[in-house]
Amino acid sequence: MAVHVFLLVAAAVLALNIVASSVRILRGPTTRDRTTAMLLLSTTGAAVLVLLAEVASSPALRDTALALVALSAVIVAARISAERAPR
Numbered sequence: 001m002a003v004h005v006f007l008l009v010a011a012a013v014l015a016l017n018i019v020a021s022s023v024r025i026l027r028g029p030t031t032r033d034r035t036t037a038m039l040l041l042s043t044t045g046a047a048v049l050v051l052l053a054e055v056a057s058s059p060a061l062r063d064t065a066l067a068l069v070a071l072s073a074v075i076v077a078a079r080i081s082a083e084r085a086p087r
Contacts, residue, residue, distance in 0.1 A: 004055050007051045007052075007054055007055050008051075008055060010051055011048050011051040011052055011055075014044050014047050014048045014051070015048060017040070017044050018041055018044050018045060018048070021037045021038075021040045021041040021044065022037075022041065024036075024037035024040075025037045025038060025041065035075075035076070035079045038072075038075065039072055039075075039076055042068055042069065042071070042072035042075075043069065043072060045065075045068055046065040046066075046068045046069045046072075047065075049061045049062070049064055049065035049068065050062060050065045053065065
């Protein structure tokens with residue numbers, strides 16, 4: 001029982017991190033700042049999903065977290081290739 005409470009508290013702290021990164025996405029002065037905040041948002045969201053998957057004993061949430069991290073890697077790769085492309 002105590003472990004579940006700890007995991008839920010950790011998920012709540014990570015959710016606050018998601019709110020902070022959302023503010024950076026909206027107010028970021030450059031596209032690079034927004035991309036970095038998006039990466040933070042997706043990895044933190046995946047961490048929240050993994051914690052909730054453990055509390056709820058739901059493997060589907062783990063699969064969703066894995067898909068979110070994979071999508072995040074694709075977004076970062078696309079952003080880097082767009083920066084390196086000649087204009």
